[in-house]
Amino acid sequence: MLLEVESLAYAYAGALAVRDVSFAVGEGEVVALVGANGAGKSTSVKCVAGALRPASGRIRFDGADVTGHPVHDVVERGITLVPEGRLVFPQMTIADNLLVGGWAARARAARARRIDEVFEIFPRLAERRAQFAGSLSGGEQQMLAIARGLMSGPRLIILDEPSLGLMPRLVRELFRLIASLRQRGVSILLVEQNVHQSLKIADRAYVLEKGSVALSGTGAELIDNPYVREAFLGLAHA
Numbered sequence: 001m002l003l004e005v006e007s008l009a010y011a012y013a014g015a016l017a018v019r020d021v022s023f024a025v026g027e028g029e030v031v032a033l034v035g036a037n038g039a040g041k042s043t044s045v046k047c048v049a050g051a052l053r054p055a056s057g058r059i060r061f062d063g064a065d066v067t068g069h070p071v072h073d074v075v076e077r078g079i080t081l082v083p084e085g086r087l088v089f090p091q092m093t094i095a096d097n098l099l100v101g102g103w104a105a106r107a108r109a110a111r112a113r114r115i116d117e118v119f120e121i122f123p124r125l126a127e128r129r130a131q132f133a134g135s136l137s138g139g140e141q142q143m144l145a146i147a148r149g150l151m152s153g154p155r156l157i158i159l160d161e162p163s164l165g166l167m168p169r170l171v172r173e174l175f176r177l178i179a180s181l182r183q184r185g186v187s188i189l190l191v192e193q194n195v196h197q198s199l200k201i202a203d204r205a206y207v208l209e210k211g212s213v214a215l216s217g218t219g220a221e222l223i224d225n226p227y228v229r230e231a232f233l234g235l236a237h238a
Contacts, residue, residue, distance in 0.1 A: 002027050002187050003048065003079075003156055008057035010043050017043045018211045021057070025156060030178065030188045032198040032219065034232065035208035041191045042084060044208070045158045048189070049081035050074035061156070075104045078155035084164060084191075086145040090134025094125050097133050097144055101151030110153060118147040121180070139170035146177070156187045163194050175201055195232040199223040207232075 003025040010018045018040040025031045033041045046052040048059055050071040059067045061077055069077075089097050098118060102111035119126035122143050128136070133144055142162055149157050159178065163171045175197045182188060182201075192198040199205055202219035207228060215222060222228050 001025065002062060003189070004060040005044070005048060006058045008044060008047055008059070009055045010047055010052055011055050016211060018047070021208070021211070021213055023206045023213065023216070025187050025189050028182060028185060028187055029203045030182050030190060030201055032190045032192060032202035032205040033208055034192055034195045034198050034205055037193060039208040040211040041208050042160055045081065045160055045189060045191055049079060049158055051081065072104070075152055076106050079158065080149045080152045080154035081158040082145050082149040082160060082162065084161040086141045088133040088141050088144050088148070090132065092133055093130050094133055094144055095129045097148050098151050101148030104152045107152045111151065114151050114153060118150050121150070122147050139166050139173070142166065142174065154186065156189060157181070158189045158191070160191045161193065163192060163197070171197065195228070196223070
């Protein structure tokens, strides 16, 4: 496994938000963490990305223990988090946002090549490279946030609620994009409330409830699981 998370726990002001969470991501996999709002999904991946320091547990990446390592070290090792809410730099151009994404030491030498690569993946951004990020639509800003994440050349990219606030047409386009990134050899850890779309593209998935893993399995297994269908998909099991 490329990423291994074991018995992760994190508390906000003494209250456990994540307790005993374990999951893994293999090379070239799309792995989804799904569940309701407040289930502990974002907290878990922020611990992986170094944005939060876990109270307990272990995080290993490519065999090395990275538990509690700061964000800059985690990025240098090959993990990039695209946070919820896009967080692009609105007063900077698309091109400059991408250059910021490629600032990590491991990525600087390849910035020019990677800009060409992300513009190939996101032709809409290429057409508007001189446009200020703040003038883009919500869907375009999400594309830019993902493109900026790819600029560091990650082996694992974490997408935290990428479909949040997008129109249904853009959600479908986004999930097609995520599937295409896997074909390019990028491993993906996907955090989503859109359970149905996530399970459709995920190799494996973990269902989080109240800070713990309630279920796990392949995307196909979980999408047909009676509990998942009723609790998250609004469907009765056939």
